[in-house]
Amino acid sequence: MICENIGFDTNGDLTFAGQNTAELAVKYGTPLYLLDEDRIRERCRTYIGAMASAFPGNFRVLYASKASSFKRIYEIMNEEGMGIDVVSRGEIYTAIRAGFPLEKAFFHSNNKTDADIAFAMDNGVGFFVVDNAEELYAIEREAASRSIKQKILLRLTPGIDPHTYAAISTGQVDSKFGSAIETGQAETITEEALGLSHIELMGYHCHVGSQVFDSDVFIRAADVMLDFSAQMNKKRGYLTKILNLGGGYGVRYIESQPTIDISANIAQVGEFIHSKVSELGIPMPQICMEPGRSIVADAGMTLYTVGTVKRIPGYKNYVSVDGGMTDNVRYAMYGAPYTILPAAKICVNREKMTADVVGRCCESGDVLQKDVVLPSAIKRGDILACLTTGAYHYSMASNYNRIPRPPVIMLSAGSSYVAVRRETEEDITALDI
Numbered sequence: 001m002i003c004e005n006i007g008f009d010t011n012g013d014l015t016f017a018g019q020n021t022a023e024l025a026v027k028y029g030t031p032l033y034l035l036d037e038d039r040i041r042e043r044c045r046t047y048i049g050a051m052a053s054a055f056p057g058n059f060r061v062l063y064a065s066k067a068s069s070f071k072r073i074y075e076i077m078n079e080e081g082m083g084i085d086v087v088s089r090g091e092i093y094t095a096i097r098a099g100f101p102l103e104k105a106f107f108h109s110n111n112k113t114d115a116d117i118a119f120a121m122d123n124g125v126g127f128f129v130v131d132n133a134e135e136l137y138a139i140e141r142e143a144a145s146r147s148i149k150q151k152i153l154l155r156l157t158p159g160i161d162p163h164t165y166a167a168i169s170t171g172q173v174d175s176k177f178g179s180a181i182e183t184g185q186a187e188t189i190t191e192e193a194l195g196l197s198h199i200e201l202m203g204y205h206c207h208v209g210s211q212v213f214d215s216d217v218f219i220r221a222a223d224v225m226l227d228f229s230a231q232m233n234k235k236r237g238y239l240t241k242i243l244n245l246g247g248g249y250g251v252r253y254i255e256s257q258p259t260i261d262i263s264a265n266i267a268q269v270g271e272f273i274h275s276k277v278s279e280l281g282i283p284m285p286q287i288c289m290e291p292g293r294s295i296v297a298d299a300g301m302t303l304y305t306v307g308t309v310k311r312i313p314g315y316k317n318y319v320s321v322d323g324g325m326t327d328n329v330r331y332a333m334y335g336a337p338y339t340i341l342p343a344a345k346i347c348v349n350r351e352k353m354t355a356d357v358v359g360r361c362c363e364s365g366d367v368l369q370k371d372v373v374l375p376s377a378i379k380r381g382d383i384l385a386c387l388t389t390g391a392y393h394y395s396m397a398s399n400y401n402r403i404p405r406p407p408v409i410m411l412s413a414g415s416s417y418v419a420v421r422r423e424t425e426e427d428i429t430a431l432d433i
């Protein structure tokens with residue numbers, strides 16, 4: 001199985017976090033997001049443990065909450081000693097409602113409005129990750145009007161191609177994010193930040209992409225960022241206090257993808273950074289990472305009930321489920337691969353069929369996965385499980401076709417509880433005047 005929290009019980013039924021998935025589907029209804037809380041905590045501890053040995057006493061692990069944002073997840077992150085990356089007023093507000101200490105929050109986004117900046121400052125967000133010069137001055141103005149000095153990092157683009165989907169690459173020079181080192185804009189914005197009296201420049205941030213498997217991506221990014229830090233030290237006498245290397249490692253959605261050993265990878269990055277820093281003769285900055293996907297992705301599973309099974313002789317088969325692109329837009333957006341299987345053992349016969357698993361939206365592109373091999377006995381009422389749906393599913397869900405979003409059910413130590421309740425048609429019309 002692609003993750004150790006997935007298995008089969010003695011009847012051959014699919015289990016997740018040790019619990020029978022078909023029973024969970026009956027208890028909570030479908031479509032249904034499941035999240036394995038124990039796995040989430042374990043992943044936080046893996047990152048924190050690895051960072052603590054690579055950068056003793058001088059590191060931070062921030063959960064990139066865009067991967068999955070709701071109150072309970074911020075409570076869990078707080079309990080695990082994680083910081084957070086937030087990108088909107090909505091994420092900040094959710095963290096506040098969860099009682100998350102915002103001095104441990106890093107506020108991203110390539111386009112923070114003046115109102116966003118004011119909201120974040122009024123609520124004590126610890127760090128702003130500044131995308132560009134225009135934003136730098138907007139932050140200076142808001143900080144000046146409050147007579148405070150705002151801690152910031154500058155988001156720089158190191159010019160690295162991480163070989164992931166184009167839509168989730170961010171570190172190239174022509175990215176919409178950050179200020180490029182190659183064009184000289186990174187140097188200019190550093191000088192500008194150092195000249196502002198309500199800004200405290202704490203260091204630099206970069207993020208090259210998401211679902212990255214190339215293990216040397218962080219090393220290449222750190223190499224460029226540390227060279228730049230050394231240059232700024234030489235030219236301006238500015239010493240980087242924090243270097244944030246951005247998001248975490250890729251995860252396995254299908255058997256053919258690799259499993260990444262996070263601890264071993266971070267150890268390698270650590271070795272590289274220590275030797276680079278001593279070669280450059282600069283002090284070791286605090287190193288941060290911002291994993292999102294690898295904290296929650298394989299802690300998630302979505303359960304659906306099968307509806308129409310359509311066979312078009314000589315062409316193809318469709319298995320329709322009661323969710324779709326409204327709860328999982330990742331195939332439609334990126335062609336992302338998934339593993340989909342029946343929750344209960346279907347023992348009528350062993351014959352298989354290949355089918356596109358599709359949703360119920362009025363849209364041909366509403367596909368969860370093409371060419372899925374399923375038992376040919378699959379029929380209306382059976383439960384299907386889509387694996388590895390903990391990251392960028394609930395957080396990217398929509399109400400297209402006025403379809404309510406599924407609930408988020410947490411699984412922990414053999415029991416389950418509702419973290420986000422199921423949306424209703426009443427909720428959907430609640431904003432209509």
Ligand code: LLP
Nearest residue numbers: 064207210211246247248290291292293392
């Ligand atoms: N830090 C920054 C600044 C980011 O932009 C991101 C992701 C992360 C951290 C977290 O990266 P991760 O550890 O999750 O790879 N919706 C897409 C992913 C977009 C990621 C955007 N930024 C998807 O469904 O694959």
